[in-house]
Amino acid sequence: MSSKTVNQKAWLLVLPVLLIVALNAVIPLMTVVNYSVQDTFSPGVFFFEGTKWYREVLSSPRFHGALGRQFLYTAIILAIEIPLGVAVALAMPRKGPWVSVCLVLMALPLLIPWNVVGAMWNIFALPDIGLLGYGLNWLGFDYNYTQQPLAAWMTVILMDVWHWTSLVVLLAYAGLSSIPDAYYQAAKIDGASRLSVFRFIQLPKMKRVLIIALLLRFMDSFMVYTEPFVLTGGGPGNSTTFLSIDLVKAAIGEFNLGIAAAMSIIYFLMTLLVCWVFYTAMMRSEES
Amino acid sequence: MKPLAWMAWTWQTATFFCFIAACLITMLLWEMLKPGGSPKHGVLGLNTTRGDRLFISLLGSAYIHVAWLGLTEQPLWWGSVISVFFALTVFKWV
Numbered sequence: 001m002s003s004k005t006v007n008q009k010a011w012l013l014v015l016p017v018l019l020i021v022a023l024n025a026v027i028p029l030m031t032v033v034n035y036s037v038q039d040t041f042s043p044g045v046f047f048f049e050g051t052k053w054y055r056e057v058l059s060s061p062r063f064h065g066a067l068g069r070q071f072l073y074t075a076i077i078l079a080i081e082i083p084l085g086v087a088v089a090l091a092m093p094r095k096g097p098w099v100s101v102c103l104v105l106m107a108l109p110l111l112i113p114w115n116v117v118g119a120m121w122n123i124f125a126l127p128d129i130g131l132l133g134y135g136l137n138w139l140g141f142d143y144n145y146t147q148q149p150l151a152a153w154m155t156v157i158l159m160d161v162w163h164w165t166s167l168v169v170l171l172a173y174a175g176l177s178s179i180p181d182a183y184y185q186a187a188k189i190d191g192a193s194r195l196s197v198f199r200f201i202q203l204p205k206m207k208r209v210l211i212i213a214l215l216l217r218f219m220d221s222f223m224v225y226t227e228p229f230v231l232t233g234g235g236p237g238n239s240t241t242f243l244s245i246d247l248v249k250a251a252i253g254e255f256n257l258g259i260a261a262a263m264s265i266i267y268f269l270m271t272l273l274v275c276w277v278f279y280t281a282m283m284r285s286e287e288s
Numbered sequence: 289m290k291p292l293a294w295m296a297w298t299w300q301t302a303t304f305f306c307f308i309a310a311c312l313i314t315m316l317l318w319e320m321l322k323p324g325g326s327p328k329h330g331v332l333g334l335n336t337t338r339g340d341r342l343f344i345s346l347l348g349s350a351y352i353h354v355a356w357l358g359l360t361e362q363p364l365w366w367g368s369v370i371s372v373f374f375a376l377t378v379f380k381w382v
Contacts, residue, residue: 027295030305034296046296051357051364058358269350276347280334287335 036261053262063263065238066246070222073242077221080161082214085168089176106166118230121159145232149239156228156240164217171213175206207285215278222271243267315342330382341382345375
């Protein structure tokens with residue numbers, strides 16, 4: 001006798017999610033696609049332009065510059081935050097009263113809204129009144145993030161590291177906490193060094209959470225907007241104008257909806273590809 | 289003002305989204321006829337179902353079109369032809 005093992009009615013439970021995704025993702029995405037092939041001069045008046053905006057964006061030095069800065073920014077962020085997060089998680093206590101203190105301290109930066117972080121660092125790094133800016137100048141460094149591109153980059157990166165390394169720490173700490181004591185005891189019996197314990201026990205056990213951390217930090221740093229915009233406004237010059245800032249400038253500042261929409265679609269495709277790569281890597285690590 | 293005027297529809301983009309919807313409906317019917325998703329281990333070393341292969345085909349096709357627009361002045365139809373061959377290759381070997 002065959003028995004029904006799959007309840008198809010369960011699909012009804014997915015309907016609310018489908019509706020929400022349709023309203024907040026699919027319909028806006030369709031609208032952006034529609035905008036990307038048209039030009040507009042006033043609300044409700046559109047002229048079909050075909051692939052003109054895509055060709056224009058793809059051959060634009062401005063787009064290449066913003067994209068290059070975006071990739072560089074993301075690469076630096078990942079290169080700093082992932083190892084630093086793992087190092088801090090390894091240094092945190094596993095037992096005792098200090099665990100809660102450390103976890104709360106780590107969680108604090110994550111609770112602060114993006115625009116507040118930008119405003120805080122804007123003041124903190126000012127060369128004449130900010131603690132960081134004034135301190136660096138007092139120590140003899142010529143530092144002014146409002147005029148020097150290198151200083152602006154350093155400040156933007158430092159701000160992101162301060163704000164988001166905690167996320168990597170918390171994820172890595174969760175991964176470390178899930179390792180049973182038996183592994184460490186076995187390593188001790190075998191006389192394994194600290195490095196070997198990290199290499200052969202902790203790192204493999206943290207692999208999955210680190211992929212998630214990498215994906216989250218990639219997504220967030222690749223789409224970063226508020227913090228650098230509040231801190232530098234994309235300057236000095238265009239030195240910290242990342243793709244997201246450039247996109248908003250095109251869409252709202254210049255009202256080039258067609259170009260901004262084409263940029264958005266290209267931006268979306270890049271994000272989608274990276275997400276797929278990370279997802280595939282995560283699935284493969286699970287299978288293995 | 290028409291109800292969906294704010295979405296600025298054109299027949300070209302409507303056709304594009306109808307094509308995507310048709311692909312999804314075809315996959316649904318295919319799954320109903322042959323359940324299980326026909327999983328296989330392809331040349332990329334990945335375990336894929338036919339849904340995965342459709343996703344890879346669509347994403348790859350989008351990149352082919354973007355590359356075509358960025359690198360050549362030729363009509364986009366050639367990019368579409370390459371995309372069809374790419375999709376067939378993905379469904380056969382990936």
